[in-house]
Amino acid sequence: MIRVGIVGCGNIFTMHATSCVHLPMAKLVGVCDIKKDRADRAAKKYGVQAYYDYKELIDKEKIDAVHICVPHYLHPIISRYALERGVHVLCEKPMSIELADAEYNVRLAEEKGLKYGIIFQCRFNDTAKLVKENLENGKLGKVISARVVLTWCKPDSYYSLSDWKGTWEKEGGGVVIDQAIHSIDLANWFIADEPVSVQAHLSNRGHSIMEVDDTGEGFIRYKNGATLSFWAMNNYGCDEPIEIRLLCEKGKVVMSYDEAKITFDDGEVLSIEQTPDGIEYEGGKDYWGFQHIREIEDFYRAVEENGEPFISGKEALKIQKLICAIYESGKKKEGIIL
Ligand SMILES: NC(=O)c1ccc[n+]([C@@H]2O[C@H](COP(=O)([O-])OP(=O)(O)OC[C@H]3O[C@@H](n4cnc5c(N)ncnc54)[C@H](O)[C@@H]3O)[C@@H](O)[C@H]2O)c1
Structure with missing residues (x-):
């Protein structure tokens, strides 16, 4: 049995x-x-010990693995503390705010022979898997252009009720690093090539209550010529499904997290809908999807079998680098060459 501790009993804890x-x-x-x-x-609900200091949980409970579900700025700090003490880490996205902190922990996990997984549960959606399969088996050919659109609703209270959301110091950004990171990650995973330049524009158009981006727009060029364009904003009146479109060499994809349709140039059509797994997540939100359990199971298997988690720290560095480049470009108001 893998002995597990969870740090952070807020919203995502339930998953x-x-x-x-x-x-x-x-x-x-x-x-x-x-x-x-x-x-x-949380301790009462699950019949386990409550701790108020993560160091005590890690030091006293003899855990094999820790899940990290705290504000962004703490991700690399708690990950490092656990890895230094021989504990496997499964951390919520993003790995960190600063790229160097994420890179440090990837090296540390490798040196220590520990598993370091980062949650990007959307890659475990049946929709995303179908698209990835048809890219990897060559049926779609390579991605030529990808387009990501996210129009969600975050009222002022989303920021005012939180002691870390909406701040550069603790969240590290807004709609891009927190919400759009999942869909940009999917598009980047589908393209599966090296980004070479990033041009991004970030702004705060509707939330004078906080300081970070509620709108992000950008254009990323890859070594193989593919491009990724994104537009993300938290000023819409409701949470519409995200939309990812791919123009590929041999067909097109239109997908949200819950539905995907692939239309091949020869007329064949493949489509899929995501169905919930029947497990009740008290307080869970629809737009998180229900795939945390699939990624967590994969992570535990990697621990048991000494394998590599599907989304290891090394793998997650790819999206971390891109997100950091988007913020660098947005802050400098100029394109970034990677
Ligand atoms: N994968 C997803 O779809 C998804 C969805 C929501 C949130 N998240 C991520 O989960 C993480 C947490 O987000 P949330 O919405 O649950 O935030 P939250 O504010 O609801 O919960 C964070 C919790 O961490 C606690 N905390 C703060 N400092 C701590 C410390 N030093 N030690 C122990 N606990 C501490 C807070 O008191 C709070 O209860 C973030 O990284 C967020 O991006 C991921």
């Missing part, structure tokens, strides 16, 4: 805790939050 207790190879043994009431409530 991690519920997944952990449903998976036979793991046992949740402790939870931690600096907000005592949150840690106590």
